[in-house]
Amino acid sequence: MENRWSDKDAEAAVAHYGARGVARDLALRLYTTRLLGAEKRLVLHGGGNSSLKARARDALGDEIEVLYVKGSGWDMGAIEPEGMPAVRLAPLLRLLERDALSDEDMLDVERASLLSSAAPNPSLEILLHAFLPARVVDHTHANAVLALADQPDPGQILSAVYGKRVALVPYAKPGFALAKRAAKTYAAHPGVEGLVLDKHGIFTFGATAQDSYARMIEFVSLAERHIAAAPSAKRARIALPKTLPRAAEIAPILRGLAAAPGPGGVPRHFVMSFRGGREVLDYVDGAELARYGSEGVATPDHAIRVKPKPLILPAPDAAELERFKRDAAAAFDAFRAAYRAYFARHAASAVPAPQADDSSPRAILVPGVGLFALGPTARDARIAADIAEAGIEVVRDAERIGRFTSIGERETFEMEYWARERAKLGPRAPKPLEGRIAIVTGGASGIGAATCAAFAAEGAAVAVLDLDLAAAETVASSVGGLALACDVTDAAQIDAAFARVVEEWGGLDILVSNAGAAWQGRIGEVSDEILRKSFELNFWAHQNAARRAVAIMGAQELGGVLLFNASKQAVNPGPDFGPYGLPKAATLALMRQYAVDYGKDGIRANAVNADRIRSGLLTDAMIATRAKARGLSERDYMGGNLLGREVTAEDVAQCFLALARAEKTTGAVLTCDGGNIAAALR
Numbered sequence: 001m002e003n004r005w006s007d008k009d010a011e012a013a014v015a016h017y018g019a020r021g022v023a024r025d026l027a028l029r030l031y032t033t034r035l036l037g038a039e040k041r042l043v044l045h046g047g048g049n050s051s052l053k054a055r056a057r058d059a060l061g062d063e064i065e066v067l068y069v070k071g072s073g074w075d076m077g078a079i080e081p082e083g084m085p086a087v088r089l090a091p092l093l094r095l096l097e098r099d100a101l102s103d104e105d106m107l108d109v110e111r112a113s114l115l116s117s118a119a120p121n122p123s124l125e126i127l128l129h130a131f132l133p134a135r136v137v138d139h140t141h142a143n144a145v146l147a148l149a150d151q152p153d154p155g156q157i158l159s160a161v162y163g164k165r166v167a168l169v170p171y172a173k174p175g176f177a178l179a180k181r182a183a184k185t186y187a188a189h190p191g192v193e194g195l196v197l198d199k200h201g202i203f204t205f206g207a208t209a210q211d212s213y214a215r216m217i218e219f220v221s222l223a224e225r226h227i228a229a230a231p232s233a234k235r236a237r238i239a240l241p242k243t244l245p246r247a248a249e250i251a252p253i254l255r256g257l258a259a260a261p262g263p264g265g266v267p268r269h270f271v272m273s274f275r276g277g278r279e280v281l282d283y284v285d286g287a288e289l290a291r292y293g294s295e296g297v298a299t300p301d302h303a304i305r306v307k308p309k310p311l312i313l314p315a316p317d318a319a320e321l322e323r324f325k326r327d328a329a330a331a332f333d334a335f336r337a338a339y340r341a342y343f344a345r346h347a348a349s350a351v352p353a354p355q356a357d358d359s360s361p362r363a364i365l366v367p368g369v370g371l372f373a374l375g376p377t378a379r380d381a382r383i384a385a386d387i388a389e390a391g392i393e394v395v396r397d398a399e400r401i402g403r404f405t406s407i408g409e410r411e412t413f414e415m416e417y418w419a420r421e422r423a424k425l426g427p428r429a430p431k432p433l434e435g436r437i438a439i440v441t442g443g444a445s446g447i448g449a450a451t452c453a454a455f456a457a458e459g460a461a462v463a464v465l466d467l468d469l470a471a472a473e474t475v476a477s478s479v480g481g482l483a484l485a486c487d488v489t490d491a492a493q494i495d496a497a498f499a500r501v502v503e504e505w506g507g508l509d510i511l512v513s514n515a516g517a518a519w520q521g522r523i524g525e526v527s528d529e530i531l532r533k534s535f536e537l538n539f540w541a542h543q544n545a546a547r548r549a550v551a552i553m554g555a556q557e558l559g560g561v562l563l564f565n566a567s568k569q570a571v572n573p574g575p576d577f578g579p580y581g582l583p584k585a586a587t588l589a590l591m592r593q594y595a596v597d598y599g600k601d602g603i604r605a606n607a608v609n610a611d612r613i614r615s616g617l618l619t620d621a622m623i624a625t626r627a628k629a630r631g632l633s634e635r636d637y638m639g640g641n642l643l644g645r646e647v648t649a650e651d652v653a654q655c656f657l658a659l660a661r662a663e664k665t666t667g668a669v670l671t672c673d674g675g676n677i678a679a680a681l682r
Contacts, residue, residue, distance in 0.1 A: 001042075001144075001224060003217045004035050005210055022081050025054055025209070026068055029136065030079055032213035037076025042140040042220065044390055045383045046073050046424055047301050048201075051129035051137045052209070056086050058115055065089040069129050071120030073424050085119030092130035096183060101176040103420060124420055127179035132186060134205030136212040141201040141299045143390055144223035147397035149196050150298060152405050158196055161226045164189070166219065171198040171407060173414055174300065174421075194219050199407045200299055227397045235399075236287035241317035244368040245324075247274045248502040250316055251372065253325050255506040256556035257332045258374055260358035267558060268358065269435030271378045271461050272506025273385035276370030283392045284365045293365055296406025298394035303416040304425060305380075305387045306373070308342065308409070310363035311335045335361055346413040354417035363388040376435050378461040378480070378505060431459030432661055437505045439463045439498065441488050441545060442515030444471035446615030447565065450649035451512050452479050454657045460510065463501045488515045488541035498548045507556050510660050511549040513542045514565045516584075517616070523578030531579050538583035543590060546605075550598055559602030563656050564591045566669060568611035572679035588669070595667035604666035606659040609681075610652045611673035612638055642675025 010031050017027035029052040036042050036050065051069040058064055066086040070076065074083035091113045095101060110122050123129070129137045148157050155168050167189040172178040182195055182203070193215055195203040204219060206212035251272055259267035286292070294309050313331050316324040336359040343356050362384050364372040371392070373385035398404035406412070415421055438455045442448040444466035456462045456479035466472040469485035476483035482504055486497040501508060519526075519534045546562050553560035569581035570588040587607075594605035612618060627637035638646040655672045659665065669681055 001039065001217050001221045003214055004038075005032070005213060010210070017081065020081065023054070026052060026081070026084070028209040029068065030081065030084065032138075032209040033070065033076050033079045033084070035213060036138060036140060036216065037079065040386070040390070041143045041393075042216075043076055044141070044386050045305075046075050048076050048138075048140045049123040049125050049129070050076065050084075050139065050212075051123075051126075052084075053089060053135045056115065058088075066115065067092065067126070067130050069126050070123045072123050072420075073426070074120065083120065085122060086115040087122055087126065087130075088113040088115065089130060092127060095127060095176070096131055096180070098176075103175065103418075106176055107420070121423070124174050125179070127176055128182050128203070131179050131183035132203070132205055134212070135207055136209050137203060137205045138212045138216050139201060139203045140216060140220075141301060142216075142220045142223070143298075143393050144220050144227060144397065145196060145202045146199075146298050146394045147227055147401065147404075148223050149201070150199055150394060150398045150404050150406060151402045154196070154198060157226075157401065161222050162194070162196075162219065165192065166194040166196055166202075167192045169195050169197045171200065171411065173411065173418075174200075199405075227401055230401045232400065235282065237285045238287050238289075238315065238367055240285065240315050240368040241319075243318040245316050245318040245321060247276055247369055247372075248499045249318070249321065250324065250366070250369065251502050252507040252552050252555035253321070253328065254364055254366075254372055255374075256558050257325075257329055258360050258364075259556075259558055260360045268376075269437075269509065269558065270360065270374040270376060270506075271381045271435060271437060273373045273375070273378070273381040274370060274503060274506070275373070275385050275389050279396065280370050280389065280392060281368075283396060284367045284370060289365065289367065292395050292399060292404050295395070295404055296409075296412055298391040298406070300407060300411070300415040301421070302387050302391060303412050304421055305384045306363045306391070307339070307357075307361060308412045308416065310365050310388065311361035312365045313367075315367035316369065332361075335359070342409065342413070346410060347417075350413075350417060352419075357416075372506070374506075376430060377459065381505070431457075433510075434459035436460045436509040436660075437463070437501065437507055438510035438512065438660075439465060439501055439508060439545075439549070440512040440514055441465045441486070441541070443512075444468050444475050447610070447613060447649045447652045448512075448514045449475045450653035451514065451656050452476075452481065454650070454653040455479075455510070455512075455660070456481060458657060458661075461505050463497075463504075465497055466515070488545060489536045491544045494541075494544050494548055498545075498552065502552060507558075508549055508552045509558065509560050510563065511545060511561070512563045512565075512656055513545045515541060516565060516567070518577070518618075519579035520576050521579055522576055523582075526579050531582075534579045535583045535586075538580065539586045539590070542587045546590070546594055550594070550601075550603055553603050554601060557601075559604070561660055562591070562594055562603065562605040563659055564588070564605070564607040565652075566591065566607035566609050568609055568673055568676065568679045570607075571609060571669075571681055572676070591669075592667050599666055604663075606662075606666060606668045606670065608652055608655045608659070609669050609671045609673070609679065610647065610655070611676055611679060612640070613647060613649055613652055614638075615649060639674070641673055642677070645674050647672055647674045 013031035014027045033050040049070040056066045067089045068084045071083045169182045169185045172181045204215040339359040375381035395404045438460045443452045443464035452462045462481035464472040464476045464483045465486040472483035484497045486493050566588045567584045570584040573581040591605045591607045627634045655670045
């Protein structure tokens with residue numbers, strides 16, 4: 001592993017943070033913390049921690065000894081001064097005299113010792129940082145070191161790699177017990193330069209930030225070289241079917257099976273993240289996958305993201321997907337039963353009594369295909385996938401030098417349901433569309449862009465489809481979504497775009513078929529070419545998108561909703577607007593046909609009937625022309641409705657959102673025009 005310390009960058013960090021009143025030593029501490037956090041083989045998604053012992057002034061102006069330590073949940077790669085709060089060191093050191101300490105008392109002491117009441121909770125490992133006398137301390141979950149520590153007898157391997165430079169700390173639950181055990185181990189090994197925590201990770205320390213950082217990189221590099229020097233035994237592989245399905249073919253099946261029971265009978269949806277690289281495939285195709293894949297987590301911190309074990313499925317045959325679906329359903333049932341039994345075995349003696357998580361897996365291993373990770377949001381799914389993939393690397397290397405061994409079941413349960421560990425997940429008040437996946441066509445501007453923003457704000461993962469990829473990327477970036485170039489008049493491009501969404505997130509729940517354009521002309525005089533072009537975009541594009549959507553929704557068996565932008569022209573034709581209004585009227589009928597044909601599958605179909613919305617269809621120039629022709633101001637023209645108010649793209653987006661959330665509404669048209677009796681449905 002490369003040591004990325006740069007004198008130039010270090011001084012730049014000192015100058016940058018110094019301008020904010022941060023002392024030199026803390027600035028360098030932030031700099032090396034960011035270096036560690038940028039290396040994914042060391043820490044992932046808020047894992048690891050770092051600290052600095054220094055002097056600072058409290059609110060009374062007294063100079064005291066403090067511990068600057070990473071705040072719980074802060075990402076080391078993006079740490080800022082606010083993420084490394086100062087804690088009075090003296091009260092923490094007094095805890096070393098205790099034989100036991102509850103989580104509540106530990107948190108009370110930590111919070112009471114903070115110099116700022118607005119600071120985040122300190123890292124769970126704050127006491128370990130405090131009890132070690134070194135001025136600077138670093139902690140990571142380095143993959144290579146975990147491969148050494150995740151062994152039946154790690155002491156022997158650690159001695160071979162590090163000699164007496166590193167001491168092994170026997171496993172203990174993070175917090176007070178581990179801090180006491182680490183302090184005892186440190187005291188028993190004078191001159192030790194690092195501590196490896198059994199089945200957990202590594203601590204290094206030094207007089208300066210550069211010293212501790214350099215030692216971390218050196219020790220991880222030694223572990224990497226030891227693994228690389230071991231003979232590479234060829235892993236036995238299972239026999240795979242001759243024809244394997246693509247990930248996008250089975251992802252909707254798995255996503256449907258993974259859905260957990262929710263309130264009111266509405267299933268809790270998950271978003272998926274897929275990994276199918278060479279190393280993942282080598283792992284899932286191994287003949288002993290059932291053994292090493294079910295051993296447990298690579299480090300205790302992973303339990304809250306990927307549960308104690310993954311779900312392992314049989315290899316699918318592309319020619320027999322129905323059989324795979326039956327086998328997968330049975331495997332899901334067995335996994336859930338085993339998880340409920342695991343919870344029951346340990347929850348009764350847990351204090352305080354934990355609330356059971358849903359029993360759905362968070363990582364699914366499919367031989368011949370790869371790894372599917374799940375989470376309530378796209379971000380959560382991506383984090384789970386990153387962690388599961390890191391676990392695969394640890395297991396692979398651990399098996400190369402010995403035999404991968406995880407912590408015990410009881411210890412895993414303690415970590416998975418430890419309130420302070422679960423706090424890293426953040427508040428769990430799910431948004432209404434959390435876990436839902438939406439596609440918005442014509443999503444780069446106007447109504448489409450507003451709809452993307454509205455759905456993302458309610459928790460949906462949103463794919464922005466548009467001819468203009470650059471504009472789609474701008475919208476997707478603003479909502480944390482996925483941008484795809486797509487000409488919706490081309491069925492092949494629709495198929496490819498929808499497949500990409502399934503590959504990215506696992507399925508589809510909501511289609512907002514919005515893309516359109518307005519052609520004008522007297523219907524008896526307009527050319528066939530213009531009329532056909534309008535039908536291609538304003539009818540056939542809706543049909544092709546809906547047809548592909550219901551195929552995905554059908555595979556999931558979770559229901560879903562099709563939402564169409566129908567327009568006022570569908571029910572109230574305007575003069576010389578036949579080329580636009582006719583296909584829109586057909587699309588309105590199309591919506592109702594989908595409602596009739598797919599209601600039994602739980603798939604709803606609804607439409608929004610909007611009018612006079614500023615967009616790519618109704619441009620500012622067109623508004624000015626029409627207003628002038630009617631002898632009105634632009635304001636009066638756009639507010640020419642019963643309410644006398646202009647209707648915006650955001651208003652239309654809220655209508656789409658309302659229909660998406662209306663679980664028992666189908667075949668409906670929601671008007672959004674400020675009131676136009678002539679366009680009212682009869």
